[in-house]
Amino acid sequence: MRKIKIYLLALLFPLLGYTQQEDVTEVLFVGNSFTYFWNMPQMVEAMAKHQDVALHTDQSTVGGSNLEQHWKSEKGTTTRRHLETKKWDYVILQDHSQSTIKAPERWEEYNQKFVNLVRTKGAQPILFSSWAYKSNPLMQTKISESYQDLAEGLDTKLVPMGSVLALAREMRPDLDLFFDDKHLSPNGSYLEALVLYKFLTGKSVISIPDRLTTLDAEGNKLYLIFILPTTGDFLRQLVEEYPMETQNPAKK
Secondary structure (H helix, E strand, C coil), X not given: CHHHHHHHHHHHHHHCCCCCCCCCEEEEEEECHHHXXXXXXXXXXXHHHHCCCCEEEEEEECCCCCHHHHHCCCCCCCHHHHXXXXXXXXXXXXXXXXXXXXXXXXXXXXXXXXXXXXXXXXCEEEEECCCCCCCCCCHHHHHHHHHHHHHHHHCCEEECHHHHXXXXXXXXXXXXXXXXXCXXXXXXXXXXXXXXXXXXXXXXXXXXXXXXXXXXXXXXXEEEEECCHHHHHHHHHHHHHCCCCCCCCCCC
């Protein structure tokens, strides 16, 4: 059975655009629906493939979950198992959206626990600052300040997604960035993927297409998302010009 699995992987890697000789950057997303909505991790990988960057994404996500539940393997989460069974380069940690406001002690404790654990596994932990709800943009100040302080205290990097989204809302109040009061629309999730791809690779996002694709289990093209060209131009320029600290360029 093991030989069969290895053989199947050998067949699958060329379909994904990778070869066995390439050094693939492995990224694990930990979080909830704020991470997995509209195939966001797959969009990041599709952006990498478009630019011939060998980057693979996986996720440990359960809707509505927080990092305490991920730590204790509650609510069906399997993050601890993911960290034990595979070698990761980056682990992006996304806690519940209201944790900094309603449960700051728990939020700080379990972010710190995961940061320390990820480092013992030889990976780099990255904090992910979520966004304010559509109905209450004032949440963003508390969220951003809390994450910035925590990132500095833990000496780890931070993806400032909430701040980027707040700027997009300010600059384009006409643009539909929300699916409901808290989840992002396809436009918003595309922006989220752009931010994370830019952060992870340091590469320009200007050439990223408005339509992102992947392959299904049978090797057929599968469309992940469609963005209007004018919307895509705005979102890509916003991310390109945002003063964001990035990682070293992803391995090719």
